[in-house]
Amino acid sequence: MATLRDALAEAPGTGSEPAVIVETSGSSGYPKSVVLPISALRASAEATAERIGSGSWVLALEPTYVAGLQVLVRSILAGATPTVIPASFTPDQFVDAAGTTDAPRYTSLVPAQLTRLLDAAVGDPDVADCLRGFAAILVGGQALPGAEADRAAALGVRIVRTYGSSETSGGCVYDGVPLAGVSVRVEEGEVQISGPVLASGYLDDDQRTAQAFVTDADGNRWYRTGDVGEFDGALRVTGRRDNVIVSGGVNVSLDRVERVVRTVPGLEAAVVVPVADAHWGEASVIVVEGNLAAATTDDALVEARRRVEREIGAPARPREILTLARMPLLPSGKPDRVRLRAQIPTL
Structure with a gap:
């Protein structure tokens, strides 16, 4: 974490600063090593703070996963140290990690974790109060079922649905709206992302980098997500092309x-x-x-x-x-x- 802190402090924002290597999840069977410039991580974290605010973060995801890594980056830029939850992740551990603080509280979860917390909140008012105490809970990694979003809303929990990937430094579209500096377009049905949050490419894989990252006539670089969707100011992702x-x-x-x-x-x-x-x-x-x-x-x-x-x-x-x-x-x-x-x- 100290190395990441030093890199964020020294990064000039030109794109040539030290990089972080993030392994993709491999959910489709093809894991890749994504090269993320420090400037891209910083741009994503700063845009997140601009959208939802800044404060104290709870780290509930592995820091080797881009969403977990971004919790570290946001915490460093906020001048705070995140509270870490063990990998076993239980509602009691979550409540203990959230603790009490005057600073706004934030965390990033995947849908399965949110479901576990919502289930626990039904019979445990401490869990329900804890969830309501967060300024925002980012949920990403996969689509959040509508029923779970409705449960959270009924409980008074502020959920922010995020869309993005390792190649975009994590979530870059919140509740369908791109973060500041991020552009979205749909080309032949495919969702594509542009902006300062983009990865440099894939480590030692020029062919896949060239396939995934394309440059338009104006010199703008776009990441081809492989997702199918529609965008008219708000992004709606309907599935994977593959x-x-x-x-x-x-x-x-x-x-x-x-x-x-x-x-x-x-x-x-x-x-x-x-x-x-x-x-x-x-x-x-x-x-x-x-x-x-x-x-x-x-x-x-x-x-x-x-x-x-x-x-x-x-x-x-x-x-x-x-x-x-x-x-x-x-x-x-x-x-x-x-x-x-x-x-x-x-x-």
């Missing part, structure tokens, strides 16, 4: 299927993954954590298939629901979809 199956000759976005599935009670944290299918060629299954009763599973599947057919079409209907005792996660807190796909044939 998270598509062909079911019965029809292209089906599994991101869209997952969003619909998560509207079904009991499936708010479900993950939808592809499988081979003898009849359709490809299909999808719903994976949930925990032990559901057979009747509950059957009812949830019927409702999920009904909603997916209504919203997307019959070829997009999930085939079945599978339960795991524990959802495999990446260090970032995202579901490990590669491991899930590998486990499906053996379930």
Whole structure:
């Protein structure tokens, strides 16, 4: 942390200062080493402070993950030391780490962590009060289910949904609106990001760097996110370009299927993954954590298939629901979809 502190103090903001190497989560199976200039980390942290304020931060994510790293950067620039929560992450640990302070409190979480805290808050007023005491809780890493956002709002918790990646120094779009200095465009359906928050590229991988970072006729550099979305002043991400199956000759976005599935009670944290299918060629299954009763599973599947057919079409209907005792996660807190796909044939 001292080295990072020194680099932030000395960075001239020209883009040539010392860099941090961040490993991507590899949720799609292709982890990369992202080279982040100190100036990019600083630009992101300063834009965050401008948007939501500055104060005392609770570090609830691994600092090797870009969202955790940014908690360190924001804390350093605020002249504070973050409170660290153990990797085991329990609601009690979160409350203890939050403590009491006159300074505004902030933290950054992934959806699974927020869900755990909201569940605990139902029967523990200390957890509920703690959550309400934060000036803002950033939630990113993956889409926050609408039901969880509604639960937080009903409890009086200020949630800020963030969008970004390691290549953009973490979240750079808050609640659909780009941070200061960040530009968003959609080219042929793909979301692209420009601004001082961009990474230099990928370590020792010029080919992937050239594919992911492009320069327009005006000399502006853009990062191709691989996400599909719309932007009219507010960004709406609808899925990944590469998270598509062909079911019965029809292209089906599994991101869209997952969003619909998560509207079904009991499936708010479900993950939808592809499988081979003898009849359709490809299909999808719903994976949930925990032990559901057979009747509950059957009812949830019927409702999920009904909603997916209504919203997307019959070829997009999930085939079945599978339960795991524990959802495999990446260090970032995202579901490990590669491991899930590998486990499906053996379930």
